[in-house]
Amino acid sequence: MPNDDISSTCDRVQHELAAFLYGELAPDACEALARHVGGCVPCREELAALRDTQRLLSRWETPAASEDPRLLARAIAAQAGTPRPVGEAPLDAHGDRRGRLVRWGARVSGAAAALLFTFSLLNARASLEGGRLQLDFALPGARSTALSASMGMPTVALMEEQMRAIAAREVAARSASIAQSQEELFQRCSQMTQQELLRLSQVVDYALAQNQRTWNTQLTTLGREAARTDIEMRRALTSLASYLPDPNNPANR
Amino acid sequence: MELSDEELALRFQNGDESAFEAMVGRWNEPILQLATRLTGDLEEAKDVRQMALLKTYRGLARFEGRARFSTWIYRVVLNLCRDKKRSAARAHAFEESVREREGDYVLEETGFHVARDREVARIVAQAVIALPASEREVVVLRHYHELAFPAIAEILGSPVTTVKSRMSRGLSLLRTHLATLET
Numbered sequence: 001m002p003n004d005d006i007s008s009t010c011d012r013v014q015h016e017l018a019a020f021l022y023g024e025l026a027p028d029a030c031e032a033l034a035r036h037v038g039g040c041v042p043c044r045e046e047l048a049a050l051r052d053t054q055r056l057l058s059r060w061e062t063p064a065a066s067e068d069p070r071l072l073a074r075a076i077a078a079q080a081g082t083p084r085p086v087g088e089a090p091l092d093a094h095g096d097r098r099g100r101l102v103r104w105g106a107r108v109s110g111a112a113a114a115l116l117f118t119f120s121l122l123n124a125r126a127s128l129e130g131g132r133l134q135l136d137f138a139l140p141g142a143r144s145t146a147l148s149a150s151m152g153m154p155t156v157a158l159m160e161e162q163m164r165a166i167a168a169r170e171v172a173a174r175s176a177s178i179a180q181s182q183e184e185l186f187q188r189c190s191q192m193t194q195q196e197l198l199r200l201s202q203v204v205d206y207a208l209a210q211n212q213r214t215w216n217t218q219l220t221t222l223g224r225e226a227a228r229t230d231i232e233m234r235r236a237l238t239s240l241a242s243y244l245p246d247p248n249n250p251a252n253r
Numbered sequence: 254m255e256l257s258d259e260e261l262a263l264r265f266q267n268g269d270e271s272a273f274e275a276m277v278g279r280w281n282e283p284i285l286q287l288a289t290r291l292t293g294d295l296e297e298a299k300d301v302r303q304m305a306l307l308k309t310y311r312g313l314a315r316f317e318g319r320a321r322f323s324t325w326i327y328r329v330v331l332n333l334c335r336d337k338k339r340s341a342a343r344a345h346a347f348e349e350s351v352r353e354r355e356g357d358y359v360l361e362e363t364g365f366h367v368a369r370d371r372e373v374a375r376i377v378a379q380a381v382i383a384l385p386a387s388e389r390e391v392v393v394l395r396h397y398h399e400l401a402f403p404a405i406a407e408i409l410g411s412p413v414t415t416v417k418s419r420m421s422r423g424l425s426l427l428r429t430h431l432a433t434l435e436t
């Protein structure tokens with residue numbers, strides 16, 4: 001039955017058309033297929049139609065990836081949670097961290113700003129040298145007037161020096177713990193730089209939102225801790241001040 | 254000389270972080286393209302890429318090189334795309350996943366042609382996405398990623414004959430879908 005032969009040949013050929021179009025047919029099979037298609041109208045039409053389909057497929061292009069692969073890789077590494085070598089600042093040199101703190105303070109809005117404000121409330125001038133916190137303690141005129149008035153001490157200028165000495169001791173005792181929380185803050189800030197990379201790479205929006213919330217919460221906590229330290233320090237200073245010699249008492253002259 | 258994926262994996266295992274950057278540079282685009290064409294959604298595709306790269310970062314440490322890295326990463330992306338449930342509501346995202354050939358913009362300056370080309374791209378994309386998953390995977394890997402049938406068979410863990418049949422069937426379905434379009 002020649003008709004059946006022909007149709008089974010056509011079936012086989014049409015089954016191989018895809019492989020033929022994509023160059024995955026062995027050379028001898030290619031030859032046989034070409035021979036058949038040359039003499040068979042239905043198979044020729046089928047081949048032409050599939051070739052058109054193949055061409056149409058190429059009309060669909062997808063948008064190119066817009067992200068910088070290096071930033072993307074870093075964002076992935078950050079998300080995977082690679083530990084950074086201890087003591088190594090992530091991008092800049094050590095001394096640059098203070099600038100970053102201020103920058104992030106401005107950027108991270110409420111929480112960090114509250115923290116910086118708290119440090120200013122300490123009446124302390126904080127500076128960073130080689131990653132260590134240095135504190136200078138000074139009583140500004142207005143504050144010390146208020147303080148001395150409440151403690152019944154008229155000569156502000158006289159007690160200021162003694163006050164400073166006592167406060168310096170007090171601050172020195174606390175500076176270790178303050179330095180530690182400061183260090184924590186820097187750790188957080190440096191991780192937030194990775195977060196900046198996440199934002200730039202625009203691939204982990206959801207992680208960013210989540211981290212932002214986490215950091216904000218933690219910064220708020222840090223701010224509260226600093227505020228508590230401030231209150232404690234003030235309380236300590238007040239009670240220390242009560243032990244100061246009264247300059248008006250002749251026995252103390 | 255360019256290092257192979259397997260050599261990069263080895264470097265990464267030895268602590269060379271830049272090897273991962275090179276890896277991302279190489280695979281960022283193919284992963285995103287594959288995921289976009291399989292999900293039909295650019296945002297979902299970015300999600301898939303994110304997860305695939307994360308899996309890569311974590312998996313490289315244990316990568317033993319028994320299979321080729323490319324086989325492994327394609328498999329990861331396919332699985333992630335299968336897990337993604339396509340939400341029909343995201344028609345807008347689908348639009349974003351379609352971009353007509355760049356050349357058409359240059360050659361055809363009239364709005365009419367740009368609109369028409371975009372329409373063609375959209376219809377083709379819809380036809381590919383409408384394919385059954387098993388056909389769609391083979392068509393996308395063969396046509397857009399230019400992988401040979403044996404490589405696709407290895408990725409899918411199926412015989413080459415199965416891959417061939419799916420390609421054949423996929424093309425036939427597309428042909429029916431796209432019959433009204435001129436090339």
Ligand SMILES: [Zn+2]
Pocket residue numbers: 009010011013036040041042043044
């Ligand atoms: Zn025939």
